[in-house]
Amino acid sequence: MVRRIPVVLAIVTILVLILILTFFFRSNNNIPLQKIGGSVSASALLNKAKDLQAKGDLVSLKNVFQQLVNDFPNSNEVMNWQKKIDDINIKLLFSLVITPKSVLYEIKPGDTLAKIAREFKTTLDLIKISNNLSGDKIIPGRKIKVWTVPFSILVDKSQNILILKSDEEIIKNYIISTGKNNSTPIGNFKITSKLINPTWYKSGVVVPAGSPENILGTRWMGIDLPSYGLHGTTEPQNLGQQVTQGCVRLSNHDVEELYTIIPIGTEVVIVD
Secondary structure, X not given: OOOHHHHHHHHHHHHHHHHHHHHHHHHOOOOOOOXXXXXXXXXXXXXXXXXXXXXXXXXXXXXXXXXXXXXXXXXXXXXXXXXHHHHHHHHHHOOOOOOOOEEEEEOOXXXXXXXXXXXXXXXXXXXXXXXXXXXXXXXXXXXXXXXXXXXXEEEEOOOOEEEEEEOOEEEEXXXXXXXXXXXXXXXXXXXXXXXXXXXXXXXXEEEOOXXXXXXXXXXXXXXXXXXXXXXXXXXXXXXOOEEEOOOEEOOHHHHXXXXXXXXXXXXXEEEO
């Protein structure tokens, strides 16, 4: 019996080590707790994000989620963090918060919202929504937020994704539908027309706005290639697929959001 004690102790010691190692690896299996080199852990950044969200500090909140994406690219949460960044970008764009891509403009005598929008190559709608303006009336001397950096659009047909950019910074990713049989044209284009609740002219037949058969949805943004453009849809269940006659479809909510943001003249690049 005396000789067996060391053997029993050795077995018990091994079992305890196995349990400790199992617990350690399980607890570190999801989001990395600590980066090599002593960087901030993901859990600490997420806690910081909660505090910033409660305070309404959108700029700092965006920076935290961007750090999470950059520092922990292999996490299962990366797509959710990127979606948070997209949502924050739109909230900032539509808010009174002044960012590096906007200015606080003092209204001058003779100014109109349309004139200011043309001067800064933005949209009247974006100026109104980001300044909580319900009408077009403005008062000289008042200061308003105006976006100053041009937007551009990249359409990736292979992924069925539309990317809204401003000076190469990605503002938001949108899920879209493109043309079946690869019918959506590729190349560099520009937005040349914008319509609210467009009528659809289908093989000589007029399909009015609001009709369930009007596949254009609630907005139309035509490009400088006749009959092609970006529009809404009555078939949101088909988004993410190549099902159109060649145009780019978005959900009505997304196309209305995009319509508010981009002015006529916006560059649209479509790639395979």
